[in-house]
Amino acid sequence: MTDAVPDHAMVPERTQARVLIVEDHMLFAEAVRGALEYEGIGVVGVVSTGEEAMVAVETFSPKVVLMDLALPGQSGLAAGRAILERWPEIKIVALTALSDQASVEEALRVGFVGYLTKEISIAKLVNSIRAVADGYALFPHKLWSRRSPGYEDDAAFLASHLSPREREVLVLLVKGASGETIAKKLVISRNTVRTHIQNILTKLQVHSRIEAATFAVRHRIVPLTDYGGSSQLGT
Numbered sequence: 001m002t003d004a005v006p007d008h009a010m011v012p013e014r015t016q017a018r019v020l021i022v023e024d025h026m027l028f029a030e031a032v033r034g035a036l037e038y039e040g041i042g043v044v045g046v047v048s049t050g051e052e053a054m055v056a057v058e059t060f061s062p063k064v065v066l067m068d069l070a071l072p073g074q075s076g077l078a079a080g081r082a083i084l085e086r087w088p089e090i091k092i093v094a095l096t097a098l099s100d101q102a103s104v105e106e107a108l109r110v111g112f113v114g115y116l117t118k119e120i121s122i123a124k125l126v127n128s129i130r131a132v133a134d135g136y137a138l139f140p141h142k143l144w145s146r147r148s149p150g151y152e153d154d155a156a157f158l159a160s161h162l163s164p165r166e167r168e169v170l171v172l173l174v175k176g177a178s179g180e181t182i183a184k185k186l187v188i189s190r191n192t193v194r195t196h197i198q199n200i201l202t203k204l205q206v207h208s209r210i211e212a213a214t215f216a217v218r219h220r221i222v223p224l225t226d227y228g229g230s231s232q233l234g235t
Helices: 025-039 052-058 076-086 101-110 122-133 154-160 162-174 179-186 191-204 209-218
Strands: 017-020 043-047 065-069 091-096 114-117
Touching: 017 025, 017 052, 025 043, 043 052, 052 065, 052 076, 052 162, 065 076, 065 122, 076 091, 091 101, 091 122, 091 209, 101 114, 122 162, 154 191, 154 209, 162 179, 162 191, 162 209, 179 191, 191 209
Parallel strands: 017 043, 017 065, 065 091, 091 114
Antiparallel strands: none
16 A cells, blocks of 8 residues: 555645545556645545555545546456445545446446546546535536437436445335434444435435435336335325
């Protein structure tokens, strides 16, 4: 693992992102690190493999991980999946030279909250990291626009990105369960529930729990037998 930010490094108090950079081209990685730190974004470390990324996440608890996809050994997508399985609250953003639609779709399916290509300007990268840290998802329109006609409205495709746990949470949202109830029912923390709900909103391209529940009912994403009698949503 390469060096982490030293204890004496001065990071402005406004910095909330705490970024881990996972990139095997060290010249590029250090350039990004320097640019982010210059803009007041704290970088907790730079590592070059997926295996090192797992150790760094556990050690430094970053809020955002900038993940190259073409890593030596374990791919960035596989590394991202492994990280999210253990720390679902982590926000992973692809920063890669790959711009093919298959990679974008797989990143979304894994649970990445952003996809940026290495041609991005530093100013846009900084703004993107701050937006992700604030809860936004970033998937460039120029990549999504390559999809076939009607793709954006394909509910089945959007729903296919939900993990089994996210589907469980969605079922409970349809039934009108609160975050506290979902946490107790699934034996997980409230923070984990919030993370799952945010992932659901991102993957279904909706903006609220009610919209997600309505979407699920309207498009029969949740089996009819799971609706129960408590939901107040119409079909």
